Amino acid sequence: MAKMKQGDSVIRQVIKRNLTKREVAQLTIKIDAKLDQALATLSTALGISKNRLIEEILTQSGVIEEVEENYHA
Numbered sequence: 001m002a003k004m005k006q007g008d009s010v011i012r013q014v015i016k017r018n019l020t021k022r023e024v025a026q027l028t029i030k031i032d033a034k035l036d037q038a039l040a041t042l043s044t045a046l047g048i049s050k051n052r053l054i055e056e057i058l059t060q061s062g063v064i065e066e067v068e069e070n071y072h073a
Contacts, residue, residue: 029054 031039043053058064 039050039053043050046053048056055064
């Protein structure tokens with residue numbers, strides 16, 4: 001539990017230091033096949049793309065603040 005709190009603190013510090021906007025060409029996330037299938041199932045049930053679902057999850061969790069959309073739903 002202490003490691004998790006320490007890790008959270010480190011992540012928050014990194015985010016705070018990097019608040020200036022940077023141009024990002026692409027973000028690639030490697031995920032487990034079971035998680036990929038779960039995301040696909042959920043995105044289909046919600047009627048949104050898997051990319052949009054991941055974006056919403058990351059936004060709601062506070063990991064990202066905004067996304068410049070360059071993909072098609």
